[in-house]
Amino acid sequence: MDRQASSKVIKETKELSKTEDDDGNKFVNAYQVLNVLGRGAYGKVKLARHTETRDLYAIKILKKSMLKRKRIGRFSNALQNIMKEIAIMKKIEHPNCLQLFEVIDSPNEDKMYLVLEYCDGGAVMSGAKEQDPLSEAQARDILRQSILGLSYLHAQQIAHRDIKPENILRDKSGVVKIADFGVALIWDGESDMTSSSAGTPAFMSPEVCAGAKQFSAKKADIWALGVTLFFFVFGGVPYKARTELDMYRMIREEPVVIPDTINPQLHDLLSKMLEKDPNKRISLNDMKVHPWITNNGAEPLHEGRIEALHVSEQEVEHAVHRLIDNFALLVNVKRRMSKIKLHVQGELAKKSSASSIDGSQQ
Incomplete structure (x- = not known):
């Protein structure tokens, strides 16, 4: 399958405005925050309504400093996982996969907001x-x-x-x-x-x-x-x-x-x-x-033509078009370090070989 460029556009917002009206309603940019839908290991998910379209969304609220401290295995942290999740969700476009619509990520704020498709049926x-x-x-x-x-x-x-x-x-x-x-x-x-x-x-x-x-x-x-x-x-x-x-x-x-x-x-x-x-x-x-x-052939499972997309390492690193508060987004660290190690070993071998040749000529 040929790789195709995704036509999907995810809004990336670097400005964050958190306000509250006289009635106590809280807002994040153009979204009125309604109630908590759930809590996970990395943050909360809240129901929100767009103030203009009145559409409902689920907003995942993440604290970047905490994600950076949370280790995942030997070579990564939770922040890198979130970057990968964003990069993947930017690409995927299928009715049976949850959609991402907007990433709100201010360089001056520790919290990141992922505006997701709201599934009112829940899990x-x-x-x-x-x-x-x-x-x-x-x-x-x-x-x-x-x-x-x-x-x-x-x-x-x-x-x-x-x-x-x-x-x-x-x-x-x-x-x-x-x-x-x-x-x-x-x-x-x-x-x-x-x-x-x-x-x-x-x-x-x-x-x-x-x-x-x-x-x-x-x-x-x-x-x-x-x-x-x-x-x-x-x-x-x-x-x-x-x-x-x-x-x-x-x-x-x-x-x-x-x-x-x-x-x-x-x-x-x-x-x-x-x-x-x-x-x-x-x-x-x-x-x-x-x-x-x-159902014994009475209900064949139909699927449309699947276009193969590609999520590159660079896209994972730049899932949000800014390095978050100077966090080092090290994707596939182990593989990269292995490549660097092999390169250094190769250079040292060349130098060693050159030194041996020089020594034999003297």
């Missing part, structure tokens, strides 16, 4: 605690739309890496939106093989839990989508453990138990999505034509 299921399962029809509808959204991401060479019920939202018309691209992986070339792991433990694949040196990011997404479908159908995850280490061990070693009380076709799909061997795990293309997904 299809929240949290990881056991709850009432969805009906089979509901689970099928949500999974069908999730497959389309995830297929689009994979076509853009993006693995989500944190597929779970709370990251799948619905709007008032029932359209499903995959959200939260903070730990997404972007790869170059044809191969999606990686050694970098991320996500929520209960939704991680066996190969990720085993610490495989290389594994398919796309196949790991399919496993997570399988656990998500299991959650829809049974109201909980396949494995329950007291600690993360126990969870990893169970996912690696213990068989997935799928009760026989469900539709045999659904059971078949779950068993193929939750295949421990990633080489035998079902692909998204095969899922699209699975009889449970298509």
Whole structure:
């Protein structure tokens, strides 16, 4: 697929105005802030209404100084993840992926505001605690739309890496939106093989839990989508453990138990999505034509032509057209440091060789 330039334009605003009227209503630029929708590890999400269009949005409010201090693994921090999320969301344009409309980021303020599409249906299921399962029809509808959204991401060479019920939202018309691209992986070339792991433990694949040196990011997404479908159908995850280490061990070693009380076709799909061997795990293309997904062919899963986009490292670094308060946005630090190390070693080898030659000539 040829890479295409995105026609999507995200508004970037460097001026920030926070005001309050006589009635106590609070405003951020052209948005009236209404109430808190949720709280995450990195900040709050608030409902807001545009003062002119009256459209509703979800505004993610992030504190940049805190994000910089929050380490993610050995080589990055939470701020870099947000920059990557912004870069990805600037590019993606699909009805089943959450849309970003504006980034408000003043050089004089510590807070950054991401103005996002508002999904008034919220998460299809929240949290990881056991709850009432969805009906089979509901689970099928949500999974069908999730497959389309995830297929689009994979076509853009993006693995989500944190597929779970709370990251799948619905709007008032029932359209499903995959959200939260903070730990997404972007790869170059044809191969999606990686050694970098991320996500929520209960939704991680066996190969990720085993610490495989290389594994398919796309196949790991399919496993997570399988656990998500299991959650829809049974109201909980396949494995329950007291600690993360126990969870990893169970996912690696213990068989997935799928009760026989469900539709045999659904059971078949779950068993193929939750295949421990990633080489035998079902692909998204095969899922699209699975009889449970298509209702035995009566409801084929249609998708439009997917244009392959590209999110470059430079675009991640400059996701906002200004280095945030002189923060160093070090994207893919490990890879870059390796390249620098190899370059330095090469230069030292050349100098050493030149010195040896000079010495032999004297």
